[in-house]
Amino acid sequence: MRAAALLCLMVLTGCGVAPTGVISGGEPPSGVGRGLRLYFVTDTGLRGVSRPEQHLRELDAVVKLLMAGPNRAEARAGLSTAVQVEGAFSVVAGKNSATLRLATPQAFSPTATGQLVCSLAKGHALLKGGGPDQVAVTLAGAGPYRCSQFIAVLP
Template sequence: MKRLIVSLAALTLAAGCGVRPTEVLDGGAPASGIPDGMRIYFASDNGLRGVSRPDKEITDLAAAVKLVMAGPNDAELAAGLTDLTAITGEFSASAIGGLVTVRLPKMPVSAVAGMAAGQLVCSLSRAESLLHGTRPDAVRVTVVAQGGTAGPYQCSQFLNR
């Protein structure tokens, strides 16, 4: 009986698992990480979504805010993206060592919460990374608006909620 069990085990091992060999398959291009160029963020039913703006050159942080203010393009609108920031009037944005401050003197601080805050924080974080080489996880964004201050925030606080 013992010989029979050993023989069956050896036969099973020799037969393999039943998976037939195949030729080499192309797995496609390797993962490329964070896409080049500027990304801005808009709100959707599923949270924030980043969209590329590879043709837009960012020379300062205010340019990133202006891209958000311009809103989603037609294809992005059709995909359900929207701008919740409702920024109007004057604003400014500056950074020192990865600490970004955006000033919105005409907006109440209560209007810069949730996904609206996330849109600004993530868009400004990306711009700060492109402009000054700050690691995205090291960028902190503070919003100074009418009636108070919000933050400092990190983009990761608003993604995949």
């Protein structure tokens, strides 16, 4: 009986928070996260790493960052790079495409191709909006490729 009276008292007095009007929470999150995501090589395939401090102005920077390789912490975690570009290069961004142009023709290994495709697709989405899975990447005339060809799920 005493428990029922206590329960009634709690229900009638409420939780002590004064009512307020409707407060908008803004737009829901969408698209890719903030900052750049690069893909490096592990023993089991490609792994994406966030570089939220990296401000991207052009897609050429993605290739330069891949060639520079993982930072110290990423290297200690077993990450490496297979991307080496010989000679001058440029990356041209279209509406839903990115094209790597090379001054010196070269072929990329499947691992390097995956690194370039996934990293350029993420970079494109960061610069132009949209989803990385919508970006078709062409590498020196080969392709177009999509990141889903190299990893099953974008982390």
